[in-house]
Amino acid sequence: MNETHDPSLTSWIESANSPDTDFPIQNLPFGVFSRKGDTERRVGVAVGDQIIDIGESLSANLWSGKARDVARWCDRPNLNELMQAPRESLSQFRARLSELLAGTPGDDSVINPLPPGALVPMAEAEMFPPADIGDYTDFYASIYHATNVGKLFRPDTPLFPNYKYVPIAYHGRASSIIISGAEVQRPSGQTTASGGGANTPVFGPTQMLDYEAEVGFFVGRGNERGQPIPIDEAENHLFGICLVNDWSARDIQSWEYQPLGPFLSKNFATTISPWVVTWEALQPYRVPAFFRPPGDPQPLPYLASEKDRNEGGIDLNIEVYIRSMLMREGRLRPSRLSLASLADMYWTPAQMLTHHASNGCNLRPGDLFASGTVSGPESGSQGCMLELTRRGAEPIVLPTGEERKFLHDGDEVILRAYLQREGAARIGLGECSGLIVASHRR
């Protein structure tokens, strides 16, 4: 923790001091936006309900040394170059930006130091994926999710023997990663009445459309092919986090996934939130790694680190909300389906990254990996409908009285996440939302 994390810090940007903003001055996440009506993509930093156009700020004499390097890397249409920046440079940039934004609204001695045009209201901006994502990987790091899902398919042996040794993951699709707010069309695919059985499949719109609430990790500095990343260096390769909704068609998945894993059941769309909360901003909220109960194996040496065990976790709270068409028409607020914590994951971000590169696989700046569905041990902490409704056996009832086994057309799913801790500010990740629209193939 340093002065940029000081919970008593306020900004002359009034909305940054609101108790329910996700973007107080202690956060300062990066994103890519355009001004409405303009096509040019710009790197910005979110503060309250405003965006600082960093490239635009270069015209004033605000930046020097390493902070100026970072500001210049922001003068780009995506974050890829910025993501490679040395930690020390990012830290100096953050300290300087915090200084420029600090103040008390109404205090006449504080003057907005930004040049005209460098402050853009979020309401007048459109957001884009923060990086040109080269490769997208999806982990499976929640033992609660893996157990809950495993039980539905293999009641006697829900977890495979590899689970407690291997941070299980598979490659996902980069082309269909979309930004919060983009519509998601119900996909079609092959399904059978029995799922994995020997029935004859039919092709049509999925009847089991689901969401998965996940956290995404952007790779910062990459590694050369053939060069693994030691566990104690792993976090130096992590730039920041966002929310990920790994939309899933369960009926397509159960028929297609053997023996090579999910494919069309997942790759039609993956929604991410637009603001990337930096690794430095996350530091006040670090917690020990998952506590492995007696009987569980310890991580193999390449995944073991005392530092990671002591503070490798992140106490990020993740909420899932749903709003059906009827709820929108009745002006009802979104209804919360679950609350879970990233601290309950069996594997830490450092373990996931180190495992990913342990065979020499090269990671590139802007690559994204996701945690897998974040589910906890308690009732109400399950991060997808498959778990919440036990594959439709126990439907959810919405405030309108509507039942849901899986998602209907017109449903909107909204992920939110925040970090809070005694002695630290509450910061958030912003929203990750998507609205289901009907299949073209009706």
Added chain:
Amino acid sequence: MNETHDPSLTSWIESANSPDTDFPIQNLPFGVFSRKGDTERRVGVAVGDQIIDIGESLSANLWSGKARDVARWCDRPNLNELMQAPRESLSQFRARLSELLAGTPGDDSVINPLPPGALVPMAEAEMFPPADIGDYTDFYASIYHATNVGKLFRPDTPLFPNYKYVPIAYHGRASSIIISGAEVQRPSGQTTASGGGANTPVFGPTQMLDYEAEVGFFVGRGNERGQPIPIDEAENHLFGICLVNDWSARDIQSWEYQPLGPFLSKNFATTISPWVVTWEALQPYRVPAFFRPPGDPQPLPYLASEKDRNEGGIDLNIEVYIRSMLMREGRLRPSRLSLASLADMYWTPAQMLTHHASNGCNLRPGDLFASGTVSGPESGSQGCMLELTRRGAEPIVLPTGEERKFLHDGDEVILRAYLQREGAARIGLGECSGLIVASHRR
């Protein structure tokens, strides 16, 4: 077929007329190269042992109309823009290039029409991946391969019930796709003595390093997210083919793959050949799709097309050669391990592409999908060591007397492929080779 395919056509470039060149005037594949000692990447066309630098040819007044558009799209560091070109434009370019190169060596009436510097000897060029590959997908389209591999793990039910309905595939890693000739370092990973059993794993260099001989398909024109591609339009989205070696660590694979498929066992390296043979060049070698024996289901309607059934296959012969360090030292020629045909695949390229986009997944120009290991029904047609040696139970003996269960450090694996047919020229794909080097983690 058109005049560019005429087997009697010769070129004034003498090496293009050699009976054992892969690149006669009937081929004209595209690739990306640089002149040795120069870093600039250029688009070229292979002819015999020469490369035509198309961008360099623009200075002469050789191109007009749509052919000139294509020539201009070649003035780039990769093929991505060219790959989006309309079929008609590509066809006009090919016809004009064929015209420019046609002739008889020694015939004084034929003059090299290319400007100085547009002809580069292959020996003076370095090759690069032909496209900026956004997403890489690997199919599993050989029923012989799927059956042989399945038998090793599940003797009673080698094929899952989905196999004859679903063109099975998974997403691979784009970052670690490398060009023929690049070294492949033996990867490390978690393995257990029993493979998938409940043993405690150890971390170390793989003891079961394998190759997989596959064919790669480059996507040309893409599709919008949410817009499937009908089977009869599928081939209009295919730009061309190359060879793919999907290096695989079998011990890592068998321990990690459940339930989400292969990950670190595959993503350390995938080697591709540098020359992309265009869809038009392939046309004389088209054959019917796989003949489904009585009892096999017909493809579901979205994958069924009379045209595809009649001529959806490609009679591409694929050979795998090995050369150990001892063989190199003894100046022995590479030894052939297998010969198989792409015509034996259960699914056609069009079916793979249509299936991939059937859920609305968006494909982008330059995306690559591979066929999966190409194996045939005969002995000696198995496209990987796992099959050839039955997971090491029946080692191969090399001409030096050395035994191989899997690959050793110092082994070089070379894939070659060619197309030949009565009334057509013999054209080839060039080489796809890789040399295994020791793990850093000894």
